[in-house]
Amino acid sequence: MARGGIILDKVIFNQDTRDFTDLLKRPLHIDTSEKRGLFLKRFVNSKLDLSSRRRNDIDGIVLFAYSDKARQIKPALNYLFANDIPVYSSSRIYSDVEEPNLYRDLDDIKFAGMPWSLEGSLQQELNIDETLHPEYRQLYTRGFDSFLLSQNLREPSFAQNIPLLGATGVLRLKNNMVTKDPYWYQFKNGSKIKIQAMKSN
Numbered sequence: 001m002a003r004g005g006i007i008l009d010k011v012i013f014n015q016d017t018r019d020f021t022d023l024l025k026r027p028l029h030i031d032t033s034e035k036r037g038l039f040l041k042r043f044v045n046s047k048l049d050l051s052s053r054r055r056n057d058i059d060g061i062v063l064f065a066y067s068d069k070a071r072q073i074k075p076a077l078n079y080l081f082a083n084d085i086p087v088y089s090s091s092r093i094y095s096d097v098e099e100p101n102l103y104r105d106l107d108d109i110k111f112a113g114m115p116w117s118l119e120g121s122l123q124q125e126l127n128i129d130e131t132l133h134p135e136y137r138q139l140y141t142r143g144f145d146s147f148l149l150s151q152n153l154r155e156p157s158f159a160q161n162i163p164l165l166g167a168t169g170v171l172r173l174k175n176n177m178v179t180k181d182p183y184w185y186q187f188k189n190g191s192k193i194k195i196q197a198m199k200s201n
Helices: 021-025 030-043 067-079 100-106 122-126 134-152
Strands: 061-063 087-089 110-113 170-174 177-181 183-188 191-194
Touching: 021 030, 021 067, 061 067, 067 087, 067 100, 134 170
Parallel strands: 061 087, 087 110
Antiparallel strands: 110 183, 170 177, 183 191
């Protein structure tokens, strides 16, 4: 990876998946720990009181899921002794609805939020149809930013790396390439709070 990280494992799930506990045991090595415990009980001491343990070489988890699935995945991670591992997600985890009970199971997850869906007058300016699927709404915002860029690419201020507030994040022109810095948020007590920006290079 560009920043020197290593992807240890990945899990792909279907939209009809309901129980994530068994699905997450393998990448966390919980299944290996359970098998080891059964072996010890069977061949060493059947009265041993053992508890499963997860692997300890995970620095973070990247979660790509909508909020309905994420609300099942995060509690499963907590149950599997992974509650202390930082979890990062994309903007799709936030469904644009401010309802604390809806996000309570997502506490501590950090996610990249799009300005249009989170705060300020930009949301009213875009006037996106709320009945659209989140994926289409995000596509709409990318179209908005494309138009915004087309109107500002030749502006001297933008060429001098002065940021442009778009619907998907803060846009900058660097080495003839457009970069985007999203706003980062974290769920706390079922609500989102803004945290320090993680800027791209």
